[in-house]
Amino acid sequence: MASNIKLAEAPEGYEGSGFFATSLDKVIGLARANSLWPLPFATSCCGIEFMATMGSNYDIARFGAERPSFSPRQADVLLVAGTIAKKMAPVVKQVYLQMAEPRWVIAIGACASSGGIFDTYSVLQGIDRIIPVDVYVPGCPPRPEQILDGLMQVQELAKNESLRRRNSPAYQNLLESYNIQ
Amino acid sequence: MNTTYLPSDYIPVFIQLGLALGFIVTTMIVTHNIGPKRNSQKKDDPFECGIPAQGDARTPISIKYFLVAILFVLFDVEVIFLYPWAVNFKGLGTEGFIEMILFMGLLLAGFYYILRKGVLKWE
Numbered sequence: 008m009a010s011n012i013k014l015a016e017a018p019e020g021y022e023g024s025g026f027f028a029t030s031l032d033k034v035i036g037l038a039r040a041n042s043l044w045p046l047p048f049a050t051s052c053c054g055i056e057f058m059a060t061m062g063s064n065y066d067i068a069r070f071g072a073e074r075p076s077f078s079p080r081q082a083d084v085l086l087v088a089g090t091i092a093k094k095m096a097p098v099v100k101q102v103y104l105q106m107a108e109p110r111w112v113i114a115i116g117a118c119a120s121s122g123g124i125f126d127t128y129s130v131l132q133g134i135d136r137i138i139p140v141d142v143y144v145p146g147c148p149p150r151p152e153q154i155l156d157g158l159m160q161v162q163e164l165a166k167n168e169s170l171r172r173r174n175s176p177a178y179q180n181l182l183e184s185y186n187i188q
Numbered sequence: 189m190n191t192t193y194l195p196s197d198y199i200p201v202f203i204q205l206g207l208a209l210g211f212i213v214t215t216m217i218v219t220h221n222i223g224p225k226r227n228s229q230k231k232d233d234p235f236e237c238g239i240p241a242q243g244d245a246r247t248p249i250s251i252k253y254f255l256v257a258i259l260f261v262l263f264d265v266e267v268i269f270l271y272p273w274a275v276n277f278k279g280l281g282t283e284g285f286i287e288m289i290l291f292m293g294l295l296l297a298g299f300y301y302i303l304r305k306g307v308l309k310w311e
Contacts, residue, residue, distance in 0.1 A: 078235050079235060080235065097238070098237070098238035098239060099238065100238075101230060101233075101238040101239075102237075102238040104228065104230045104231055105230070105231050105233070105235055105238075107225075108223070108224035108225055108226050109224055173224030174224060182226075187226075187228075188226075188228055
């Protein structure tokens with residue numbers, strides 16, 4: 008019977024009758040990439056686009072992001088959608104700090120990426136001034152397809168990440184540059 | 189088929205139990221130790237949407253709330269019983285009618301008791 012259920016492709020490995028061997032890195036990467044739970048942090052119009060992305064028409068659940076997590080405890084990807092005022096910055100940072108490793112961050116839209124048109128004293132000029140960002144999605148606001156593309160890029164990052172990356176000195180230095188121990 | 193069991197016949201149950209417990213304990217220990225981790229004071233704070241928590245969640249709440257809630261549950265259940273009675277009103281006949289009057293009479297006796305106790309006097 009023909010089925011249009013799409014399965015994740017198996018990673019490279021050694022295959023024989025009744026067994027399949029591959030590296031642990033790839034298996035865990037595959038699992039992580041296809042079960043990224045997003046934590047939406049929506050403050051303005053990009054958040055509206057993200058609602059459309061979550062809805063049935065664009066359906067972010069197709070990419071394993073089935074369960075938007077409204078607590079950082081079990082979330083994997085922080086999606087910052089919208090203008091972040093300087094007063095909001097400590098809140099974003101607190102939410103990021105309370106997420107469990109491994110964690111990724113997507114800056115959705117021009118405001119979250121660079122402050123956008125709000126080049127003023129009160130607006131944070133990009134969330135990468137307070138937390139490390141993995142993927143930037145341009146647009147004002149970006150279309151749902153662009154947000155999905157951003158999520159797919161995080162999937163690529165998760166798939167190819169070394170299991171030791173989060174313990175590496177490079178990663179420690181990156182976090183230390185943001186004053187995160 | 190034998191109908192008498194020796195204590196040793198229950199060994200498979202204990203093996204199963206041991207395996208189930210062992211699996212849970214092992215996976216919990218392993219997953220807590222192999223994954224990447226970053227502990228800090230801020231991470232252990234309760235999650236209040238990123239805003240600093242204020243006060244203690246365990247503050248005393250007036251007993252009136254509890255009493256009103258439990259009374260609501262009581263009469264809610266009574267109404268649930270009224271529905272099937274209303275549907276089968278003719279089928280249950282006089283006997284059902286007397287049973288329901290008894291049931292509701294009991295609850296109303298309790299209601300009269302709490303009224304006299306002054307539970308609903310809030311001021």
